[in-house]
Amino acid sequence: EDQVTQSPEALRLQEGESSSLNCSYTVSGLRGLFWYRQDPGKGPEFLFTLYSAGEEKEKERLKATLTKKESFLHITAPKPEDSATYLCAVPSGYALNFGKGTSLLVTP
Amino acid sequence: NAGVTQTPKFRVLKTGQSMTLLCAQDMNHEYMYWYRQDPGMGLRLIHYSVGEGTTAKGEVPDGYNVSRLKKQNFLLGLESAAPSQTSVYFCASSYHDSHSKAFFGQGTRLTVV
Numbered sequence: 011e012d013q014v015t016q017s018p019e020a021l022r023l024q025e026g027e028s029s030s031l032n033c034s035y036t037v038s039g040l041r042g043l044f045w046y047r048q049d050p051g052k053g054p055e056f057l058f059t060l061y062s063a064g065e066e067k068e069k070e071r072l073k074a075t076l077t078k079k080e081s082f083l084h085i086t087a088p089k090p091e092d093s094a095t096y097l098c099a100v101p102s103g104y105a106l107n108f109g110k111g112t113s114l115l116v117t118p
Numbered sequence: 119n120a121g122v123t124q125t126p127k128f129r130v131l132k133t134g135q136s137m138t139l140l141c142a143q144d145m146n147h148e149y150m151y152w153y154r155q156d157p158g159m160g161l162r163l164i165h166y167s168v169g170e171g172t173t174a175k176g177e178v179p180d181g182y183n184v185s186r187l188k189k190q191n192f193l194l195g196l197e198s199a200a201p202s203q204t205s206v207y208f209c210a211s212s213y214h215d216s217h218s219k220a221f222f223g224q225g226t227r228l229t230v231v
Binding site for chain 2 (some may be wrong): 041042044046051052053054055056059061097099101102104105106107108109110111
């Protein structure tokens with residue numbers, strides 16, 4: 011059974027304190043790994059798709075990387091507006107199988 | 119460009135009542151999905167559709183029914199609501215399959231008392 015595990019469940023950072031979120035997966039034949047951001051009271055918003063080991067994508071202070079077993083979302087010099095829940099997901103059948111997310115809080 | 123629109127945004131039901139959640143997308147996407155999100159459980163797939171007139175069961179389909187009579191609309195029905203169906207419901211759509219990014223609606227917060 012395909013599984014997606016995210017760690018840590020929650021992370022608190024000071025503004026400017028860089029860190030990484032982890033998404034490990036067990037799927038037979040990866041067909042992409044997706045990162046989403048979810049703000050309180052809103053639906054998930056797409057950030058990145060990674061398709062092969064070694065691939066990297068960047069957007070502002072975020073950089074996503076992919077290996078054969080896991081993906082990292084690196085946050086460089088975060089700001090309070092980066093506070094959100096970050097979800098990763100992998101295709102499973104006709105839909106996406108989501109991890110439970112990492113809740114990130116960035117304090118001034 | 120509205121994207122994915124869900125109605126209503128909030129609803130309180132009594133046990134045993136029925137209701138329909140409406141999802142509309144204006145991106146001409148083939149695939150549409152209904153997820154529920156509960157604390158500690160993450161997003162779980164209820165039902166999905168791979169095109170107009172088609173529906174299929176997801177991970178947690180019991181107690182729900184769906185219909186996709188028009189390509190742009192995907193309806194989720196609760197025939198007899200139960201407290202266990204208290205949740206936040208999200209609709210999503212994607213261009214053609216799970217390999218393409220999904221766009222989500224803003225969610226419907228449903229409370230069953």
